[in-house]
Amino acid sequence: MKDKDFFNQLDKELDRLVPPMSEKLASEPIITRDPSETGEEQTSKRVRRPQRRGLFAFVGVAAAAALTMAAVLPFALSPSDSSQYIVMRTDINPSVSLLLDSDYIVRGVMSNNDDGDALLSDEQFTSSLEGKSAQQAAVLISERAAKSGFIDVANRGSGEDYNRINVSLTADGKTDGNMADEIAAGLTNYFNGIGVYVLVDCTETVEVGIDLSSAFDENTLVYQRLDADEMEEYAAQAVYSFAQELLGDALERYDLYEHIYALNEQIADLNGGRDYWDITPGSGENALLCAEMADKLAKMSVLYDADYSSRAEFLIDYGAYMTGILLVDVDALKLLYDDGIDGENFSGIENFDTRLNYYNFIGNNVLKTVIEELFSGSTDTLDELIDSAVRLTEMRIEARLERFTSLFELERKPITEDDYAEFIARIDA
Template sequence: MNEIKKAFKKITPHRLDEIKEELKYRDENIVVETKKKKRHYLFAVPVAAVCMAMVLMLLPSTHAVETVVGLDVNPSVELNLDNDYKIVEVKTNNEDGKKIVGDMNLKGSDIEVGVNALIGAMLKEGYIDELKNSLLISVTGDNEQENEKLREQLSLNIDELLKASDINGSIVSQTISDKDIEALAKQYQISVGKAEIIQQLVSKNSLYTFDSLKNLSIHELNLLLQSNQVDQVSITGNASESGYIGKEKAQQIALTDANVSNPEMAKVEMDYDDGVMIYEVEFYKNQVEYDYEINATTGAIVKKEKDNEHSTQSSSQSTQQNQTTSSSNNQISQEQAKSIAKNHAGVSTVSQEKMEKDYDDGIYEYEYEFVSGNYKYEYKINGTTGSILKHEKEYVGQVKINHNDAKQKAFQHAGVSSSNVYDVDVELDDHHYEVSFKSGHYEYEYEISAENGSILSHEKDYDD
């Protein structure tokens, strides 16, 4: 009781009386008082049976585990719950988790009480602060609808606790239904929740591997999640970059080194490469592309590239290009290209967006694909003038799942891990996604319903 009281003192003083009252009877022994009765041999067996049933009803129940809630910061703790959301067992996945749990006996407590106590202890010990403001909640169980409700409620509760401690937290939350993730977690000796996050990142970015990401903190993984826009997780707030040089400083370092001013900025994003958190800085100037990798902690230039192969054209090609682009050396941004396409299509709300920038026949082009209503739109836009070079509109029916959902459905059915696949391609066609990929010595092709995610067809061929 003293330990829980200390954990709550700072952040939830208004809840202490309620929590104490709830925990007061958790370990109370139940005594059944019996009185001597006159002997009625005819009813002896029924009466004994009724008494036994009453005793069993009064004794503490031993509910089976229905749901598992994982909390990961650096401390990693799992709470096993029964169907009443009472804590059946507390498991710790690392030494920091053991430190946080300490002597607290949370068995029999409501999930809200247990989570509040653990978050309070993490705040007290400095595991969550303004520099490292990320926390991961993972809910695993058979009832997906109830899991989603619990995920949302826990996320809201924890956000309130952090704000009460003057911390603008970034809470990553997810529900997990993939049973295979437990094997990956065991293989890499990390929590199931962290393994699921890494799997999503690996499937989103082919440059990542489990081995390269397994030792990252939840805060570092959150920074990568926000750069890679993973769909399967919910993120509230922004992961703090206060412990790093920041995007503006990284951009300035790259521009100063390149001796470039007023470029078209393509992106400045947090990334991870060769064991170091970096900022990827990409920009264009006078048809030349610049790519920089800046150490996110020290500001040192890790890598830089200058792609000017297209400027070494023949004089006739250069003359033709200069005539084409003489009106303007400034290129339109991605957001401008999107706006041009959506205005032309006459739509405002879109989903399933895919944007690529390429260099073709002496000019930069944006290739933009999106879905609105029951149609898929594809646009090719001149990156300098903003003129529409090509556009298509195709009926695809109701689209309720995204590219990544379709891909994961195919991986799951094929029995392969996203970390072991390559040459992945996902295209939205009439009412379905066409998903193709390779794993091991095999090539797989799937058609996945865009409306409900069902598998319409699949093939598996030996890859020579």
């Protein structure tokens, strides 16, 4: 058969398969003006975005595909026979909503932002929320957020810099009205017990006649509810966020190494060449420097699992680390971190040198592979790229948990009622 015959047959098939215009479609009005300008209700939440250039045009598309592949369905809505629902929304930075039945038992879960997605990406954790009481679930979510570094366990609070958890309960019918107070008390007691200063703000409202349950379908994670364009944007942002987090972590490690080395030099100067590992702190300036040194070494141990109880171990690691980043312009990376990584300063060929500097410092081959291969626009290795991008997404939350769980699990003194009152006064809440 000649190709012309083939296409004739294709045309005939399409004639048979494609139906005439339906009545519904024919009667649908044509929207000729932007509904948001005319005050009409939007029929879709999609917005037009400025076109991105270069790298992240590709990163977005492929990472979006990757995220699609990585879809996780912890558990779908399993409504009870209850005719009443309550939605409990917990905002820490991760934002997560839970659907509760009239007994305040969790029946559905939904993420409201990308950090919420990260929090709920662990299927086992998300499934564990089902059937829990509202108070239990609020604690579990907040604890998970703290273990992932979304709550700063070392922040004692001052001025406007403090940990805060907002919980809002919205019921579609009358409730006894005590649950907000119980949840607030439960969360406060929990965090006070583990020595973490957190302000909990919990409110409860009733909105009769609203449909609370329909939003809790099987699309637990935000990206599962996005259309292709929105997902592209979301995926690109996820990559920037991860790159920024890795940079922050690497800079902290660099600063720790530099501080420890400099402190040891100062201690040696004060002690006739005998350094931190050779002396007893004593008193005065020596004691202050040694205390600071001990603090930095403890941080190195907690954050990076590096035990420098001997000078030799520190010097070997320090030497290897500094040699590894010999070609890196760390000052430029500090500026990049302060500016925040985004499409303007990280994507495209014009920022290739910046990225190269970044990769030399971060040493994350997965990130490098994903970004650079996507930048090349190659479709031959799309499957590999998708695999890499999925891994990248998983790595973000794994890295956070690995880094911050050890901090979370450090023993702290419980916060007393007086301590908490002082905290409230410090933050002027």
